[in-house]
Amino acid sequence: MLAPLPSSPRATLPVLFFPLPHPLPHFRPHPRPASCHAPVPAPQPASRVPARSSAMPGPGRAQVSVFPSGPELGASLAALVWQEAGRGSGPGGRFSLGLSGGSLVQLLSRELPRTPQPCSHWLLAYCDERRVPFEDPESTHGQYRAQLLSKIPIPEKQVLTINPSLPVEEAASDYSKKLKEEFPGQEIPVFDLLILGMGPDGHTASLFPDHPLLQETQKIVAAISDSPKPPPERITMTLPVLNAAHTVVFVAVGESKASIVKRILETEEENPLPAARVRPEHGKLFWFLDEAAAKELTGPVEKHSVL
Numbered sequence: 526m527l528a529p530l531p532s533s534p535r536a537t538l539p540v541l542f543f544p545l546p547h548p549l550p551h552f553r554p555h556p557r558p559a560s561c562h563a564p565v566p567a568p569q570p571a572s573r574v575p576a577r578s579s580a581m582p583g584p585g586r587a588q589v590s591v592f593p594s595g596p597e598l599g600a601s602l603a604a605l606v607w608q609e610a611g612r613g614s615g616p617g618g619r620f621s622l623g624l625s626g627g628s629l630v631q632l633l634s635r636e637l638p639r640t641p642q643p644c645s646h647w648l649l650a651y652c653d654e655r656r657v658p659f660e661d662p663e664s665t666h667g668q669y670r671a672q673l674l675s676k677i678p679i680p681e682k683q684v685l686t687i688n689p690s691l692p693v694e695e696a697a698s699d700y701s702k703k704l705k706e707e708f709p710g711q712e713i714p715v716f717d718l719l720i721l722g723m724g725p726d727g728h729t730a731s732l733f734p735d736h737p738l739l740q741e742t743q744k745i746v747a748a749i750s751d752s753p754k755p756p757p758e759r760i761t762m763t764l765p766v767l768n769a770a771h772t773v774v775f776v777a778v779g780e781s782k783a784s785i786v787k788r789i790l791e792t793e794e795e796n797p798l799p800a801a802r803v804r805p806e807h808g809k810l811f812w813f814l815d816e817a818a819a820k821e822l823t824g825p826v827e828k829h830s831v832l
């Protein structure tokens with residue numbers, strides 16, 4: 526249903542306001558080979574309000590979806606993950622998923638298990654990881670293990686983790702080797718879906734503003750030992766991997782992200798922030814925001830109400 530938003534600051538913009546059905550009508554993944562898990566559905570209609578971000582010159586497009594709050598966003602994200610999981614592009618329909626840490630852990634762990642589906646064909650990796658023992662509350666794998674993997678049955682050997690007992694450079698090489706083994710013949714692993722968070726400074730994964738790692742073009746995984754956000758030692762996928770994925774979804778929730786979301790999506794900068802450098806070469810880019818994180822945006826977005 527087309528409707529202006531009466532009291533919204535975006536009331537003059539061409540904003541759509543409709544409940545989000547399943548499967549997501551605006552979500553048009555790349556054509557994939559048929560898998561043994563699910564047939565490839567017929568092409569879906571074009572997005573009714575494609576958002577073109579000014580931070581994405583050339584062919585790059587970001588589709589921005591705004592939800593009233595975290596729970597609605599989380600439920601929609603879960604729907605998207607299950608939908609994509611049925612379209613895995615790997616051998617035998619394998620679905621490769623890269624997850625970030627931070628606030629995303631809780632969001633996904635709450636919503637994904639609500640609609641459980643088979644995940645024996647999943648390969649799960651982490652977009653970045655802190656080099657701390659898995660028992661440390663800062664460990665991304667440790668958090669997912671406790672909150673999500675205990676609830677959805679991904680086979681343990683299909684969850685790629687760093688080895689936190691190795692020195693940080695070695696841990697990065699070891700993780701890189703594990704990734705390469707899972708994507709034989711691909712110089713740069715092409716993930717079906719990467720879900721990225723973004724810090725209030727514009728960092729994503731463990732790629733921080735003005736850090737030399739932003740220039741990395743050779744390695745698929747890199748070590749960082751001077752992370753401005755603790756803990757200092759981390760392992761991160763590099764921009765070439767983030768930009769090779771079939772689909773990338775950024776998730777940002779809360780007012781603390783509002784000004785940086787505005788900067789990334791609606792400002793062209795000479796030295797773009799890390800999150801603004803994620804522009805999948807052949808893939809799709811989505812931003813899932815709650816109202817608070819989207820409040821400074823003035824460009825077109827898709828608005829979704831409660832599921």
Ligand SMILES: O=C1O[C@H](COP(=O)(O)O)[C@@H](O)[C@H](O)[C@H]1O
Pocket residue numbers: 625626627628629653654721722723724725728729730731754
């Ligand atoms: O340190 C990290 O921060 C980002 C953003 O976290 P959030 O709590 O602000 O959502 C996260 O995406 C990344 O994986 C993590 O290591």
